[in-house]
Amino acid sequence: MITVVDYDAGNLKSVVKALQSLGEECVVTREAEKIQNADKVILPGVGSFGDAMEKLEQYQLVRVIQDVIEKKTPFLGICLGLQLLFESSEESPGVKGLGILPGKVVRFPEKEGFKIPHMGWNDITIRDGAKLFQGVPQNTYVYFVHSYYLQAERKEDVAAVTDYITQVHASVEHDNVFACQFHPEKSGDAGLKILKNFCSL
DSSP: OEEEEOSSOSOHHHHHHHHHHTTOOEEEEOOHHHHHTOSEEEEOOOSOHHHHHHHHHHTTOHHHHHHHHHTTOOEEEETHHHHHTSSEETTSTTOOOOOSSSEEEEEOOOOTTOOSSEEEEEEOEEOTTOGGGTTOOTTOEEEEEESEEEEESOGGGEEEEEEESEEEEEEEEETTEEEESSOGGGSHHHHHHHHHHHHTO
16 A cells, blocks of 8 residues: 655645556555555655645654654655755755755756746656666656755765756655655656556565
């Protein structure tokens, strides 16, 4: 059973729909016990970093997420769910992230001819051997919507990058922790393949 964490951060329905289209059983919940006993956990999300951390605290999910990751349960963060795994974000100064992985989230610099937020399809360069991208061709296009981007501290955690104004760490993998800045559930067949790879771990 795949558990999708509900902390009022939106974007749950499209993730659930994508999982169901793959024939996966999933449950949407914020109940600690269900999350801790899940085979796999997905943390989706859109919106503000600070608001999301406040909700995770309010629903007492911070420790639950840390426990799940310590237990080596496969864990996937999507969009804001990726950003929350890191230490901080320029979007919400002074707010600590989950701190599961070292790194920070920063705002895109202004550049003539480029719009912020970064919204639309961009191709990704995939690291050799990245588990989430098995069978996904190099330079596949996936769908992004974000104004802030990840700077992971450990280069070995970076599973895929894209270029928009600057180099963006588009996906990370570390042990049982996986995350995508882009939306696999909105990225067509390639996105479904990425989700299927996660479900098959």
